[in-house]
Amino acid sequence: MRSVPDVFNRWFALRGWSIHPHQFAMLERADDPATLLIAPTGGGKTLAGFLPTLVDLAQGGHDGLHTLYISPLKALAADIRRNLTTPITEMDLPIRVEDRTGDTPASRKRRQRADPPHILLTTPESLALLTSYEDAPRIFKGLRRVVVDEIHALAESKRGDQLMLALARLQTLCPDLRRVGLSATVEDPGAIARLLARHPDPCAILEADPGPEPDISMLETDQAPPWAGGGAAYAIPAVLEQVKAHTTTLIFHNTRAQAELFFHNLWLANEDALPIGIHHGSLDRQQRERVEGAMQRGELRAIVCTGSLDLGIDWGDVDLVIQIGAPKNVKRLVQRIGRANHRYNAPSKALLVPANRFEIVECRAALQAVRDHDLDGEPRGPGPRDVLCQHILITACAGPFEADALYAEVTSAGAYADLSRADFDACLEFCATGGYALRAYDQWQRLKQMPDGRWHLRDPRSARLIRMNIGTIQDTDTLKVRMRRTRGGKPLGEIEEGFAASLTPGDTFLIGGQIVRFESLREMVVEVSRDKGRTPKIATFMGTKFATSTQLSDRILSMLAQDDWPELPTHARDWLHLQRDLSSLPEKGRLLIESFPHDGREHVCIYGFAGRNAQQTLGLLVTKRMEEMGLAPLGFVSTDYATLIWGLEPMTDPAPIFAPDALRDGLEQWLAGNALMKRTFRASATIAGLIQRNTPQARKTGRQATFSSDILYDTLVKYDPGHLLLDITRQEAMRGLIDFGRIEQMLSRVGGRIDLLRLARVTPFAAPLFLEAGRTPVEGAAQERLLAEETAKLMQLAGLDREGLQSRA
Template structure:
């Protein structure tokens, strides 16, 4: 295809020239992955072949299917498509099919679909389960997959690739285009979607990115970045429109509140994150599109390609943890191909300054990070098998041949496929006696639903996103009062007797009954685990290694602020700086306790797991461990006895065995099993007329898990659960990689706390505070500790 005169005139009438990659994609044949910078016209490039083909060859029926990870992005694309269609008076209907689409509109689409349909992976899976799916998609010519890199990082991407394999069977010859701006390995992403070629656009001008200058230096410990609120407000006042990104919803809420309290200029500022009601998010999106807000505080809900052309500044508060996430967020500013994006970063504490400098360096160099993609998960495949049966009876050989055309499932063995099919049909060996899990039956050589009415329940439970549950925390005993809530992912890592902080109190975990954690306050004790915030984004391996290279090279310290340079120089004189190839481990006494600090740079989740495993070994050696603190960069363990030789505690075989013992004693596997069982359809959270409560789902899944462990330990869901727990919750592979990357142990026996470890001690003692008096006491404790570590001489602290 070439660009028809109507389209050439439209570009010229708007003062534009088609970008080379837009014309190249118009002429491309076969499946293609397009990588173009934010603002480079990726979306128009993806739709241009469809608009041209529908102009030259008008016809009824669904022509193009667009899939994005966000409903908000789908709505934004619909608005942007309306312009060329209206301007050129094209006879093309565009519709959307998401969870927000009214029922009446969905019903019309099934009988008379628009030429272009915008949807999400979950809604596509639902449409493919309809009996009329074969008829609806038979006319399909093109599929556009937007922000493909974001989808590929989760089970939603695996689900989408299985759906794409089905579409290619229903509409032979359909052409697929993947769109992405931030890809660390284009060949791997192309392989994932089955693309035959990769088209890379000119990257455009280099971004204008730097640390945001602040009147106060970052604090030694803590997070949130609220010390920089006046500086952020000044930056907002000097820009047209600003997006202020934070890493979690809680941080976004707190920072938004702090901005409003300090907002003397009454700048209009909004808040946007996934936990807000749809109406609230839509009001903010509409206000931003209309230019009515000067800033919006947001989380990952605005990471992807919503096009607000008046945004000219992005501020990232807190270390980005991931280079790709930073680049993605930077691209939201000056959403134009020929204008450099402008972004500033605010480090939440002084350790984060080093991470931010490393991330900025990587972003300027165009180097991205990413975890390797594993094989397609089996629970997602089981869901696909059941949804296939909802649409029509199927032949097992044909379905297997279809599934292995999907990138994540190319290496799927027939034995594993048959095990998934057997589970979908009967529940497997230990559950086949129960009629409720006998869902498929073989008739005339084809598998079909045993009871057609089951299709409704299966469709109501489509999806791969499992919501995080919270547990209420109460004092144990009659009349025990409520103390708050904790994330279930954190509770799953605890064993009875462990202590943790909540609301400024040290609590001992006793037991869980009916989704309530019963605890006993233990005043005067230090918590074994000093944080209760659950699992967060961990700093990527690539970014951690960049940090190590910055730390290890004194010549690179010139890139850091003066107070950070002084801090690191003092650390180098007193102990040593972390460096690649050697695992720095410090031991020192303080206040009658011994402290071991391991600078692993493996991420908070991995360090938390390492802390649990190492303290178990220390208990066996009689070293009396009291607790630990895990951050993204280091692990600090407190004990009554000194660790004189850390190397035996860090052998991979010993840690592997400890992992097995810990998993057996914790509720981690049960938690993972519930997520896997929900995706695989064993546990149905949604039922007609009611939603199953978390308590009911937990009770059901725990009984099934115990039954399978006793009677069918090789069950396909137990295999999937183990893979899920190891990969997604405990990051044990990162621990093994950390040990492999650092064959040398660098022990340092110190007489007192080191400059690098002092902020960790502040984190260890950090509790929620109320009142100015207690706040001043905390500030005095920080000053005293910095004096002890010799950090009173570091500039910028007075």
């Protein structure tokens, strides 16, 4: 058992602190193979994770790298370095701490490889790159501990899968390596523990005192939310009053475009000139760092932000968090709430601001879920094979390897524990030859087997290209935005390539909270100038539009089953009662479908509560079935809760349309020729190393990469339909943007109990969908019928119809 050295006890005493029980427990369990610590934000979990390292290193005598710290965010690594520097300096400990991310200068990276610090703070991508070097065994020779911060965030993505494969490689290099995972929000501690541990080793789970319950409620506003939309402009006056009443406020948004628009409107209403800033991932790095610095110095009263500030940067002066728009995910909401009052045993204060009427219900359901400690989360499934392919190539960069040894290493990573040898060999064969249809091309002949059975790079020079393309983050194609007529062109950030292509000189848009005017596109850089206008276009920034989680959807349906809703505002209660009186409220074990005429068209509204992606897919599949049955659909629009379809004929019998086998068959046919499959293929092919976005010459533009991936996709579909990457693509599409699993869950929950209500007019629940953006047209018989009818009317007006021609004759 380890004890706390006197120098640490004196330091704690000088600060008026005492060591928390969970921090001491981490020190006691320092020799466990793996430990997961779940502690509230502000509970000192970072110090708990590092305490065994600091105690070890305080005694001196350790040369080289002792502890590796891995976080999802570069900014978080820099923040931890600052926080570690304080106790190390004040206790005069002989410890070097450095960070290594994509922003670290190349000269420092070279020095770190030659002379590693005692503690290195990095990201999954930088760690994967380090393991690819031939001198990796020397770099990690003395490594004793790995600390993975915010492990819940990494567990939800391919970045986490890549990290766990890298940890498996480190464990081979350092058999006695100890693993530590830190998190404040975990819905299934056992699942995270299995991910963290070396399979089949156990992982201890320590849970700290969760502290007081958060002070969380909905923001009261004089004006009711609008029927549709996500901007929440109606709440600006009330939000400003809250900013004035608090020291520092974080205002979270679900998308970057909404954050830009809200910041713009907030600034226009900010008559007291309160210092406020904006922070999201599409802004230039220097601008983000300026905002972070101003926050740390306490110079900002509010910061409008997105997921870029979800995780544990320690800003003690934040005393309020405001979530604009329904959170969509309870776990994400809890994480964001934790940004307020970053102190132990101090309740976090947060306010929810629904962006529209239906989000009032969702926000109320989310509040109840937080109070019940009911976090949501979907099982990840097996480790993705495109990430495994990249890992095999990374391993080859470091030197020759044996397939049996690498397979054993890979299956020690939790997500890959059930990987079959056949699937591993298929990935190895792909890395070696590119697969059956591509093996004739030299560029995909990357690995070769030596006489002794080991595998190595066919051309050692290819290691550089592989290293340049390490990573699993697939950013949407973006272009840099710079100010024109300034020395060097001041960088502002990035916008999507598709949005840039839609601009003409003189168009205005928002970026970094300011309105700029598009001037020109030069050498893949968008040149802009300042504009004093007040009504800009809005840049369509990359970033996920979150779908409401399954658990939250279930809670909403449970709320709708109540007789009354005294906890809701009067206008929301009246809306729900009116829906019940005029139609019906959706139920958990049934599927409600409304059918009604409006504006000369037949409409169908399907209340699936399956999340935005699944409802969008449902719209595609149902309109396809309606087209086949002669119901002539014209288009549809979807939200997280429902899909509205319009066309020329009413739906009279939903059973054959919603038959699970028929929907799945329709999905297969739709996927076969759909552009979404090519988009998904491009992402997986890039991760797996078939397509290189980065080359020694230059980074490919989105159009160049799309062109090459589309050719590859079409080639494989035609000549090698069983290719590994096509199988990966289909699997990724099904659980990604299409989210067909949610549709199947919904159909299973309903079990054929479908209520089709034929009504005389638009219903209260359907009305907001008429105001939703993102309508999808359906090309088919309805368009031809309308064209024929319009042609007949025009001919009749012109006297050119058959009767008119006969009378003239």
